[in-house]
Structures are given as structure tokens and as C-alpha cells.
Amino acid sequence: MITDLLALFVLIVFIGYGFKRPYIALCGVVWIDLYKPQSTSYSFLAGKPLSLIFTIFFLALLIFNHKSVKPPKIFAYHFFMLFFIFWITMTTVYSEFPTIAWLKHDIAYKTLLIAYFIPFVLVDRRSIEAFIWISIVSFGTYAFFAGVKTLFGGGGYGLDLVGQGFMWSEGSTLANQVISMLPVFWFAAKFSLLGVSNYKYYLVNIGFSICAILTLIGTQARSGIVCLLVYIILLIKQSKKKFSALAVACIIPLIIIPLAPESFFDRMNSFSSEEAVSEDTSALGRLVVWRWTLDYVAERPFMGGGFYAYKANAGKLSKYSKDSEVAITTPHPKAFHSIFFEVLGGHGYVGLIIFLLIIGHSYLLNYSTHSKAILNEIVWKQELAKALNMSLLIYCAGGLFVGIAFYPWLYYIYGLSIALNVVEE
């Protein structure tokens, strides 16, 4: 009841301040979509269509405040996003498992549609930073739940550390997401208007960063370790002060080693040698499913099999193991466990090309924004463009091993990249 009253209070704040400011209303939609208060509630908000209500509210505000809405004049952005929405709809129409595919489509197209409007309303530094902060608070809340539980010994492989029951409850997904937020936490702490206004907001972001690393320990997700390694490499590579960056990087193991239980190191050791990998059905299952996916899309190169196409591999995976590997004999289907194979298997080579173009375009936009901001000496733009690109690379590196292609952050980065590129401040 009390947490529902808190959520209601937050919703009233978004509505009250959002009436004249569409970007605040968008922040409200994003908070509901990421945090899902109606799904974690056991009281009067439980099951209420909050996302639908707030999305309608936001779209209505777009019309009423059309003078403050600025559609970006970048044709590629409109084409990639709208074509991708169209394409996943077409692949769902012709999907192999239409009943469940439409359920996933319902979530995916709404995610893409909301992300599409990001640069329409984030038209200045204030609105961009507000959006960044609301994303930080939404993901940071999960990092806080999981991190503090881990600190008190509540972590473990396969456990639901956020108590949500779906979406971020899966350990690898949660670890990938919160580790990819580390550069954004740092930007908000050091360079955002709110972060520099008061030292406690700097400390909040440092706290979220520590919680993100604790989340990685608690979930024992190996893909999260990949994300963290990529972050450390990028941190050292992009830093002007290599020695300082190396010193910061050395702090991370100092947090992990004393807090991680023995089971964490046992799990990390499972990919220490080729022999260990060949006997690890979790890691090997991914390789086998990827081989199967290439065969599967060879028969459906354009459209793939729609959402949940991996269900077609039930009972077929044993023949995709090599002689030296443990055979995957389960009669149940195995998921793609990779954003790239997820899009390839579900939406064919056409879907994969558009997906890669979205990622590539985001990267190039941020690269260009960063270069221009250096010339114009706009520090916040330099740092945000850099943080977004680091976050993108970390997300994709972890995404090589986790099926999070239609989770929102990737598309939020794209929308933010466009907004940051066109903003004049």
C-alpha cells in the first residue's frame, strides 16, 4: 500500500509537471516502462494499464504542445526506426508461432515507438539530462535492490534479485543492463547540471555504480563480466590520463574480490579453458543454437521465423554438437542467447541489417557529436556522447551472449544520440 502511494505520488509529479513539458511526460512513460510499478504492486495499482494511459497522455501532449516538438531532420533515423517497426510487424504476421509472437510484438513495437519520439521532445540540454536521470533512477533502483541484497549475502546464480518476476529478473539481463549504465552514471555524477549542483547527487551515482558491480557479483552472470571487461578497456583507451584510468580500473577487482562468494569464482572459472567450455552445457548450448539458427534462416533468409522462432529448435539441437562437445539432448527449445542471432532468427537478414544499421548509426552519430563538441569546447556534449558510445559498446558486447535485442536501452541510446547530435547548445 505504501509503495503504491509512493508510485502514485511519482505519477502525479510526472502529470503535473508534464502538462506543459512533453519531455517530462516522456520521462513518465519511460519510468513506467522500465520500472513497471503496476507489475510490482500488490495493492490498488496492480494490473492497471498505466503504460497505456501515460502513452496516450504523452501523445496527446505532443499534439497540444506541437510548437515545442521538433522532429529531427535526419532521414536515416526515421527510415531505420519506422522500417524496423514495420518489419517486425511483418515477420510477426508470417511468424511460425503467431500466438506468442504477437505478445512479444506488442511489447517490442511499443518500446520502439516510444524510443522513436525521444529526439522529438529532447530539444535542449535540460530535457536530455532529465531523460538521462530518469533512466538512471529506473535502472539504478534495480541495481540498488540487487546490489544491497548481494552485500547482505542474498545473491546467487539463477536467483531473482529484483523481485519483479519478469524482464530484469533474469541475472544476465540485469547484469548487462546495469553494467552498461556505468558510463552514464559517471556522466551524470561529473558533468550533468544536477550532478554538479550538489555533492550528494554525485554520491548517488557513485552508489549506483557500486551497486551495479555488486549486482554483477550477485547474479554471477558471465556475460556481465564481459561487459565489465569491455568497460575497463574503453575506460583506459579513451582516458587522457591513462594512469588514473588504470588506477580506477584496479579499484573494481578490489570491490569484487572481498565481496564475491566462492561460487562466483567457481562460475567464472567455467570459461577458463577450452575443456571446461566444451563440458559446460550453458555456454555450449549457445554455440549449438547459433549453428542451428544459421541453418534455420537459410530456409527463411528474408523474414526469419518471427518472435520466439527459437522454439522450432526443440529436440533438434543434438546433431549440432561437435564430437568433442557435450551433446545438447534436451527435448525443450533453447533461446538464442544473443541479440544478433535473436534478430537474425526472428526477423531474417533484412531485420539483422536494419538492427546493425541502428547500432552503427548510433555509434557514428555519437562519434561525430563528440568530435564537433571538442572543436566547440562543449564539455557536457563531449562527455555524454562518449558515455553513450561506451554504454552502446558494453551493451552490445554483453548482448553477444544474452537475448536482449528488444529491451529498451539500445533504442533509447539511438534516440538520445540523435537528440544530442542536433541540439544546438
Place this chain on the structure above:
Amino acid sequence: MDIEGGGKLLAAFLILVVVVFYSKKDDDKS
């Protein structure tokens, strides 16, 4: 208060701060 209750309270406080802070910046600009 449990961990999740504390996290939700922190989130609500931060959202209020973010919305008020950046809305005020908007008002100052106009």
C-alpha cells in the same frame, strides 16, 4: 524498512528532485 522499500523511497525522492530541478531550469530559461 526493507531493502526494496528503501530503494523505492530513494527512487521517488530522486524523481521528484530531477523533475523539479529541470523544470525550474526551463522556467529560468523562458
